[in-house]
Amino acid sequence: MIRIAAVGDVHVDKDVVGRYRPALEELPDRADALLVAGDLTRHGTPEEARCFAKEFGGLGVPVVVCLGNHDHQSDQQEQVTEVLTDAGITVLESAATVLEIRGHRLGIAGTKGFGGGFAGACASNFGEREMKDFVGTAERYAEALETALKSVECDALVALTHYSPVPETLVGEPLEIYAFLGCYQLGRAIDAAPTALALHGHAHHGSERGRTPGGVPVRNVAHPVIKQAYNVYQLLSDEVDATLVGAN
Amino acid sequence: MTIDTDLEAEIQRLLAEHDRIAEQGITVQRRDHLIVLGGEVESAQRRDEICQQITTHFPDVQITCDIGITRTQAPSEVEEIS
Numbered sequence: 605m606i607r608i609a610a611v612g613d614v615h616v617d618k619d620v621v622g623r624y625r626p627a628l629e630e631l632p633d634r635a636d637a638l639l640v641a642g643d644l645t646r647h648g649t650p651e652e653a654r655c656f657a658k659e660f661g662g663l664g665v666p667v668v669v670c671l672g673n674h675d676h677q678s679d680q681q682e683q684v685t686e687v688l689t690d691a692g693i694t695v696l697e698s699a700a701t702v703l704e705i706r707g708h709r710l711g712i713a714g715t716k717g718f719g720g721g722f723a724g725a726c727a728s729n730f731g732e733r734e735m736k737d738f739v740g741t742a743e744r745y746a747e748a749l750e751t752a753l754k755s756v757e758c759d760a761l762v763a764l765t766h767y768s769p770v771p772e773t774l775v776g777e778p779l780e781i782y783a784f785l786g787c788y789q790l791g792r793a794i795d796a797a798p799t800a801l802a803l804h805g806h807a808h809h810g811s812e813r814g815r816t817p818g819g820v821p822v823r824n825v826a827h828p829v830i831k832q833a834y835n836v837y838q839l840l841s842d843e844v845d846a847t848l849v850g851a852n
Numbered sequence: 853m854t855i856d857t858d859l860e861a862e863i864q865r866l867l868a869e870h871d872r873i874a875e876q877g878i879t880v881q882r883r884d885h886l887i888v889l890g891g892e893v894e895s896a897q898r899r900d901e902i903c904q905q906i907t908t909h910f911p912d913v914q915i916t917c918d919i920g921i922t923r924t925q926a927p928s929e930v931e932e933i934s
Contacts, residue, residue, distance in 0.1 A: 607930060619897045620895055627925060630926050808892070809879070821933050
C-alpha cells in the first residue's frame with residue numbers, strides 16, 4: 605500500500621506562510637509522499653519560491669512538484685526550480701522520479717503541460733505562426749510527458765501535471781476557457797503508459813474526478829476544489845482503510 | 853450608473869495582470885447595478901486587495917464581495933484508487 609498526498613494551486617507568498625504548516629506537519633502519519641500540481645507561487649519569483657520551500661519543505665516525507673503557469677509569470681522558472689531543488693524538493697518538468705516506499709516503487713512523471721482543448725473543441729496546428737506555436741507547445745509537453753512516463757520501472761505510476769488531461773475535471777468552469785485549461789494530448793500521453801493515477805490543478809472552479817479515455821483515474825487537486833490542505837490517495841491497496849492514521 | 857459591456861472582461865484582466873493580485877480564479881458576475889465577485893483566495897489580504905484595486909480602477913462600479921478564504925485543514929479521509 606502507498607498513500608500519496610496531493611494539492612495544487614497553493615500560490616504561496618509571504619502572506620500564506622504558516623497557513624498550511626499545521627496540516628503539513630501531520631503528513632508523515634498520513635501519507636508517504638506529497639505531490640504538488642503546480643502554481644506553487646503567485647508570480648514565479650525566487651522570493652516566493654523560498655516562501656513555498658519554507659512552508660512545504662522539510663516535512664519528513666518526499667515532496668515532488670511540477671510548476672504551473674503562475675510559476676512562469678516572471679520568466680524565472682529556472683531560478684524557482686533551483687530554489688526548490690536546493691530545499692530538497694523534487695521538481696519534475698518532462699522528467700520522472702522513483703520513490704522507494706515500504707518495498708514498493710512509486711514512479712512519478714511530471715510536466716506543467718499546456719492548453720489546447722479537447723475533442724470537438726481543440727486548437728489545430730494550422731494557420732498563423734502564433735497558432736502553430738500554441739499547439740506545438742501543447743504537443744511538446746505531452747510528448748515529453750509520455751516519454752517520462754515510459755521511462756520508469758515501478759509498481760505504481762502517477763502522472764503529475766498542472767494543466768488538465770481531460771474535460772471531466774473542468775466541469776464548473778466556463779466552457780469557453782476549457783482550451784486554456786488543458787488539452788487532450790496530455791490524456792493520450794497518460795494512456796500510453798500503465799498510469800495508475802493522474803493528478804492536475806489549474807481549474808479552480810472545476811470538478812474533482814474524471815477518467816482518461818483509456819480509463820485512468822484523474823483527480824483535480826486544485827486547492828479551491830479539494831477545499832483542504834491536501835487530499836490523500838491510496839494505491840496498491842491490500843485492504844482498504846478509509847480512516848487516516850492520526851485523523852481527528 | 854452606466855456599465856460598459858466589456859466591464860467584466862476588464863475586471864478579470866485587472867485581477868490576473870495586476871502585480872499585487874495575480875488571480876485567475878475569481879468570477880465576475882453582473883447583478884443589475886452590482887458586480888458580484890466570487891471564488892476563493894489564499895488569504896484575507898488578497899481578498900481585500902482585490903476589492904481595493906477594483907474600487908480604485910473602476911470608482912463608479914458598485915461591487916459585492918463573496919470571495920472566500922480557502923481552508924487549510926488536514927483531511928480526515930483517504931480515497932482508494934482502483
